[in-house]
Amino acid sequence: MPDTLLFALEASLNGLTAGVMYALVALGFVLIFKASGIFNFAQGVMALFAALTLVGFQSGQIPFSHLINAMFGTRLHHFGWNMPTMLAIPATVLVMIALAILVERFILKHLVNQEPIILFMATIGLAYFLEGVGDIMWGAEVKALDVGLPKGMSSAVDEATFNWFGYGFYIDRLEIWAAGIAAVLVAVLTVFSQYTKQGRALRAVADDHQAALSVGISLRFIWVLTWSIAGIVALVAGIMWGSKSGVQFSLSLIALKALPVLILGGFTSIPGAIVGGLIIGVGEKLFDFFMNPIIGGATENWFAYMLALVFLLFRPQGLFGERIIERV
Amino acid sequence: MKMTRLAATLAATMVVAGPNLADTLHFPSLSYRTGPFAAGGIPFADGYSDYLTLINERDGGIGGVPIRQTECETAYNTERGVECYQSIRNDNPLVLQPLSTGITYQLIPRTMEDGIPMHTMGYGRTSAVNGEVFNWTFNYPANYWDGASVIINYLLDENDGSLDGKKIALLYHNSAYGREPIPTLTRLGETHGYELVTIGVDSPGQEQGSQWLQIRRERPDYVVMWGWGVMNPTAIQEAANIRFPMENFIGVWWSGSQQDVRPVGAGAHGYKALAMHGTGRDYPIYDDMQRYVIDAGKYAGTGDEVGTVLYSRGMYAAMLAVEAAKKAQEIHGVAAITPAMMRDGMANLEITEELMVELGLPNFGPAFSVACENHGGSGAAMIQQWDAEAGEWNLITDWISPDRDLIMEMAMEDSLAYAAENNISPACLN
Numbered sequence: 001m002p003d004t005l006l007f008a009l010e011a012s013l014n015g016l017t018a019g020v021m022y023a024l025v026a027l028g029f030v031l032i033f034k035a036s037g038i039f040n041f042a043q044g045v046m047a048l049f050a051a052l053t054l055v056g057f058q059s060g061q062i063p064f065s066h067l068i069n070a071m072f073g074t075r076l077h078h079f080g081w082n083m084p085t086m087l088a089i090p091a092t093v094l095v096m097i098a099l100a101i102l103v104e105r106f107i108l109k110h111l112v113n114q115e116p117i118i119l120f121m122a123t124i125g126l127a128y129f130l131e132g133v134g135d136i137m138w139g140a141e142v143k144a145l146d147v148g149l150p151k152g153m154s155s156a157v158d159e160a161t162f163n164w165f166g167y168g169f170y171i172d173r174l175e176i177w178a179a180g181i182a183a184v185l186v187a188v189l190t191v192f193s194q195y196t197k198q199g200r201a202l203r204a205v206a207d208d209h210q211a212a213l214s215v216g217i218s219l220r221f222i223w224v225l226t227w228s229i230a231g232i233v234a235l236v237a238g239i240m241w242g243s244k245s246g247v248q249f250s251l252s253l254i255a256l257k258a259l260p261v262l263i264l265g266g267f268t269s270i271p272g273a274i275v276g277g278l279i280i281g282v283g284e285k286l287f288d289f290f291m292n293p294i295i296g297g298a299t300e301n302w303f304a305y306m307l308a309l310v311f312l313l314f315r316p317q318g319l320f321g322e323r324i325i326e327r328v
Numbered sequence: 329m330k331m332t333r334l335a336a337t338l339a340a341t342m343v344v345a346g347p348n349l350a351d352t353l354h355f356p357s358l359s360y361r362t363g364p365f366a367a368g369g370i371p372f373a374d375g376y377s378d379y380l381t382l383i384n385e386r387d388g389g390i391g392g393v394p395i396r397q398t399e400c401e402t403a404y405n406t407e408r409g410v411e412c413y414q415s416i417r418n419d420n421p422l423v424l425q426p427l428s429t430g431i432t433y434q435l436i437p438r439t440m441e442d443g444i445p446m447h448t449m450g451y452g453r454t455s456a457v458n459g460e461v462f463n464w465t466f467n468y469p470a471n472y473w474d475g476a477s478v479i480i481n482y483l484l485d486e487n488d489g490s491l492d493g494k495k496i497a498l499l500y501h502n503s504a505y506g507r508e509p510i511p512t513l514t515r516l517g518e519t520h521g522y523e524l525v526t527i528g529v530d531s532p533g534q535e536q537g538s539q540w541l542q543i544r545r546e547r548p549d550y551v552v553m554w555g556w557g558v559m560n561p562t563a564i565q566e567a568a569n570i571r572f573p574m575e576n577f578i579g580v581w582w583s584g585s586q587q588d589v590r591p592v593g594a595g596a597h598g599y600k601a602l603a604m605h606g607t608g609r610d611y612p613i614y615d616d617m618q619r620y621v622i623d624a625g626k627y628a629g630t631g632d633e634v635g636t637v638l639y640s641r642g643m644y645a646a647m648l649a650v651e652a653a654k655k656a657q658e659i660h661g662v663a664a665i666t667p668a669m670m671r672d673g674m675a676n677l678e679i680t681e682e683l684m685v686e687l688g689l690p691n692f693g694p695a696f697s698v699a700c701e702n703h704g705g706s707g708a709a710m711i712q713q714w715d716a717e718a719g720e721w722n723l724i725t726d727w728i729s730p731d732r733d734l735i736m737e738m739a740m741e742d743s744l745a746y747a748a749e750n751n752i753s754p755a756c757l758n
Contacts, residue, residue, distance in 0.1 A: 018535070139630070142367045151595075241534070250557060254534070
């Protein structure tokens with residue numbers, strides 16, 4: 001097999017695994033948009049906040065210690081113990097559920113029946129607020145996140161491809177795990193929405209929230225439920241991205257990677273988020289591979305948007321989005 | 329009514345009790361404590377502030393005049409940096425430290441017009457070494473082109489004086505900052521016979537899969553990195569992932585702090601970076617810093633970054649600013665100096681090893697002197713290597729000088745082109 005083809009194949013495989021990482025972020029957006037019609041600008045910051053909280057729990061960091069020290073002249077930083085990951089993850093999930101309750105209580109409850117743009121603006125405010133709270137609560141320094149996931153080159157893939165093609169492919173083991181975790185996450189979300197009472201209620205609200213209200217479904221509960229699930233998805237995304245490049249404030253910018261995925265896959269489809277992520281991942285890696293020698297690289301940030309724009313021209317609702325029907 | 333009277337009384341009291349702003353030396357700090365690059369901006373700002381606090385607490389200011397510190401948040405954003413400049417330009421700022429190449433490019437013409445000196449230590453526009461064109465901009469003790477040349481000189485030393493046939497990949501932040509070393513590395517490649525491959529990374533740089541696949545295909549002998557923020561730990565992690573020999577991976581001084589290697593853990597062991605100054609707390613100055621600033625609770629930030637690489641850099645920048653202010657006071661014979669006088673102090677600054685010892689910073693930075701023809705100092709830097717097990721940077725070389733003849737030649741070309749574009753007649757101010 002010619003070298004160029006081998007390299008392109010390797011780039012495509014890496015694109016698939018990178019695409020799963022993008023899809024993990026996009027999933028959180030889809031969940032909230034599907035259930036409430038809100039485009040949650042704060043989803044990236046929620047991933048950051050979840051990852052910061054997880055590392056804080058793991059390392060036994062005292063929340064708001066900088067603030068406490070500044071106010072009372074103390075020198076508090078750590079509790080003096082480390083929390084096992086298996087305990088820190090459920091504790092972080094509880095924090096994300098508490099956050100969902102607070103968001104519903106202090107923001108969404110007061111904005112019922114408002115225009116989508118008002119709700120969108122509220123999530124912009126929430127994003128800035130959460131970023132600031134995360135900073136005050138856990139500090140702005142870069143933190144290493146280790147939940148025991150393997151990292152580095154997969155020797156199995158390297159050896160297998162070397163035996164087949166005489167060239168070993170590189171795939172990051174972390175991204176292979178991310179693909180597995182994303183598959184489990186999608187399966188759990190599908191089972192939850194199809195076969196549980198709360199899941200059916202969630203779908204009912206997504207279809208027609210006034211009809212759902214008329215049969216006794218609590219809109220407030222559904223919103224808390226949706227934001228809690230989105231918070232848990234944000235935690236998963238935060239763990240995967242934080243394990244890759246450390247937990248620091250640019251983690252919130254991963255949301256920018258999810259936008260083209262959403263445009264492509266549709267804002268209301270979970271399979272769309274996955275397929276969109278894969279198309280963007282493979283597309284940008286192949287574009288970089290073939291065009292880098294000509295235009296000098298650094299194409300990943302804009303290429304995804306350009307690809308999404310092309311899709312937008314032909315399918316404005318995205319590949320899996322609900323068909324837009326305008327009644328005259 | 330009572331409240332209004334109380335507020336008026338309080339305001340009047342504050343005016344009376346507060347320091348007379350005219351009798352202070354204003355050292356502004358254009359910092360970034362928020363945003364995606366905050367992890368690097370915070371320790372620098374803390375080091376800068378703590379040193380100035382030390383001078384106030386221990387010495388009562390400079391020449392008896394207290395220092396007044398102000399801080400303006402730029403979030404490493406060029407527009408906000410310019411806004412910060414506009415807000416302080418009429419408040420007698422003695423020296424600006426923009427801490428961003430993008431902001432520096434915007435402020436060069438403005439500071440020239442307003443007569444405010446700017447110090448861009450290890451960043452900014454490299455050709456500002458030519459003080460005949462850039463009268464108000466200083467980039468001592470080293471600039472990007474120095475850094476690139478020092479790395480090549482180090483690699484020459486490692487390869488018995490020849491890089492002929494070697495392949496060097498430059499992994500750079502796709503910004504004005506990241507692109508700065510490309511001309512130097514290209515020219516040095518023509519001289520020393522190595523092949524240069526340039527690979528850009530879009531900001532902020534937490535996704536580098538394609539770049540490292542390319543590095544894996546190209547199989548370079550060395551990778552040189554010009555990164556900042558999250559780009560650095562991501563690159564080091566990716567290098568560890570593809571099993572690139574870490575001792576052949578060298579970063580510029582903005583890619584060589586604790587923030588860059590700690591998140592990677594053991595995988596970062598052996599990674600190298602340039603050092604334009606010493607690091608750690610093994611310097612006598614920290615006795616005073618502990619006594620007058622830290623124990624007194626007057627430190628900026630949290631106090632837990634003291635002695636780290638970027639904290640040391642901020643402290644070093646403040647030390648150079650204070651020494652320039654002393655020089656300005658000496659030249660003009662007045663204690664309450666103006667920005668124009670400060671410029672003269674910077675243009676005649678002389679840093680000797682004796683002075684560094686006296687300041688409690690022996691061998692912390694290179695000895696150098698500034699002149700109109702050379703606003704860039706010596707350009708020397710050292711190489712440091714990360715020991716992941718001990719969790720510390722170790723200096724593995726002495727000061728390495730850059731190829732200054734080539735750099736000055738390139739700087740002259742670039743600065744004279746700038747002068748022609750902007751109708752500047754090159755001339756020394758003093």
